[in-house]
Amino acid sequence: MMIPISVVIPVKNEEKNLPRSLDLLKEFSEIIVVDSGSTDKTKEIAEKWGARFINFEWNGKFPKKRNWVLRNERLKNDWVLFLDADELPSKEFIEEIKERVGREDYDGYWITFINYFMGNQLKHGDKFRKLPLFKVSKGEYEKIEEDSWSHLDMEIHEHPIIEGNVGSIKAPIIHNDYRGLEHYIQKHNAYSSWEARRYLKLKEEGFDQLNKRQRLKYKLIEMGVMPAAYFIGSFFFKAGFLDGRTGYDFARFKANYFLQIQSKIKEFQK
Template sequence: MSLVTVIILTYNEELHIERCIRNLQKISSHIVLIDSCSTDKTCAIATSLGAKVYENPWPGSHSIQFNWALENCTFDTEWLMRMDADEYLTDELIDEINRTLPATPSETGGFIIKRRVIFLGKWIKRGGFYPHRLLRVWRNGYGKLEERWMDEHVVLSKGNIAHLQYDMVDHNLNNLTWWTQKQNNYANREVLDLVDIQNRSTAAANVAASLTGEQFSRKRWLKEKAYSRIPLFVRPLCYFFFRYILLLGFLDGKAGLVFHFLQGFWYRFLVDAKMLELRMAGLKRSEKK
């Protein structure tokens, strides 16, 4: 009997969903898709593989969609797990989960998993991108996603956090045109997140920004207390230099150059350009008044 239900948010993921489900079936027979009205074969493929599919129109953010699932779907297993359609578990992690969950002490509320990113066929090991530690497994009823536009994490209401040793893999098979379009959409949400930080309206986030906490808490502190206070267009340069030079991103080769430049500089420069556009629009509205 499966101990864990895996929840996947999907929209037009026919390229990845079979790989994802077949991989996850090695730890669970309870795989649930929350689909945002896909127009491709995502739902048909998932259903044919035995997954359960719920459809809910995209509400605007991952956190709202995921929390909708927690509030409206019935999960009978002791544990829940969050996965993306373009992710999968290594064989070592599969074995570790199957051994660990049945023997987990009651005081443990969730597990952090290390995620590795594959980009243009290469594992991005440097630039501060590995290991990326995320809370992805938690006891049913103990957690929900924090409500923010970007970098939303699972927040536990009780229980200790433990760490799993082995990796999950983020390996998206789409081309760079698709990838850059996705980053453009992320940039819109990143702007909203930074505006919330500036307006001090992120109290609902729940993950405390702390230099002494888990990795996601430290990153949250750096974003809210440092990065967000650096002038526009200066911060993408500083971040790229820090990541590509000081954190040795250049050792990831050509694929690493493309990844660190696009994700570490171009994306963040685009966010700042959108921030500038937003400020100019606000200034124009003020002048008209």
Template sequence: MKSPLTVIILTFNEAKKIKDCLGSVIDFASEIFVVDSGSTDQTLEIISEYSEVKVFHHAFENYSQQRNWALENLPIKTGWILNLDADQRLSNEFKVEVGNYFQKGIPENINGFLASRKTIFMGKWIKYGGHYPTFHAMMFRKGKGNCEQKLYDQHYVVSGDTLQLKGDVIDLITESLSTFTLRHDKWSTLESIQQFNLKNPTAETVSGNLNGNPMQRRRYFKNLYERMPLFVRPFLYFIIRYFFLLGFLDGKRGLIFHFLQCFWFRFLIDAKIYELRKQQKNNPY
């Protein structure tokens, strides 16, 4: 029996990934919507093989706006919404656990569920270095969640209480090292602009709270990180993640991942913030 929820998937040239993503939800969700932002590969052709999937088209501005556009404009009929990217798949454990919640009845005060991503990098599960578990508000009641307005590292904000799931969402984060570095170069630009502008948090943003849920605790430490000096913090972050949080136990592929994700990416962000500051100093107006 399908669960009474709607799955929303964002796509752009995801021909290599979308089939497995849809395969993980087609027997699980009552509704499936894809919001495509102009794919030019075989993505839409592959999706057309699934008669249950409804495709909507919307020009891409940024991830926050695209996700919120989907929440506000899709003809969602179910009371619950699950958000996925094309490189994510639902684990069987996740589907069984959520299905059990629907069968038993979800308490009225619960408006969302947190689930951890299980990152797969170069075919290996990245289990150490503080990278697992990392919880996100993957699923929430219709009208009780939205995506925070950030250029990078956006989370869904849920109004009300949440429960933490044991089942994971599998996240295949790279097709190749070239794809990984190109994406992170783009994301480093967005993150550097975001930190450079120092936008104040609002009610639409996940609040940092050391005593809160896993998302809030993670945001608390990220806020601490952002207050540290440029170029110092990537070194400290990598040392903590790789040595103190046992990232070295992930082996050679783990070394590649933790170095690129914890040091190279963060250092690139700092270098771009430094560049923005120099440009502002040279062009104060």
């Protein structure tokens, strides 16, 4: 029996990560690769593995890539799982969701990720989890008004809004990007620009619609202490130091990400 979940993989130039990902998803009944104009062998790899390939051209307005798929593509299954090409389902995860999707008590699931940084696993520090698995009829990523300033064609910091009960999957997904540190830095440079512009937009409109964790993040950014707060919280209070040099490097890079946001806010204000 194929797993009755449609897996959607948003990509751009993912020839290094995509073969590994598609090989682990062979039990799922539908795989859709949604591409943003890749110039490498992403399309050939997707078609070789039998995935449905869609070329997405963003017009700069809502919806972005994930919501566009939900609104414009007819999926074979009632459930959808959004995965990046560098997110690899473990065997335990696949076995657990086989049992979970047949139940009617939940409409979506939080998933925990095991992160790798510079080739090494992070066992401590700030844990990473998302809500990428839900019933198609019950969820959509939140809409952020960004037509005039966003340059990212995919939902990055937007969270799914689920109508119904949300549970948790215990088994993890492995997050391991094989494109290296240079790509990590480029990616977070783009993300920090988005975060800075979103902060300025929220300052005009208000922060009331955000959850408690998001409001705290932007409050610490406004105070200029978010880089230090993240490093101290993740490396010391959440025991990131137990991961040794890798834990230290990751906490420093993440703290620098928040420093970029704070610095860009000042620059954009000028």
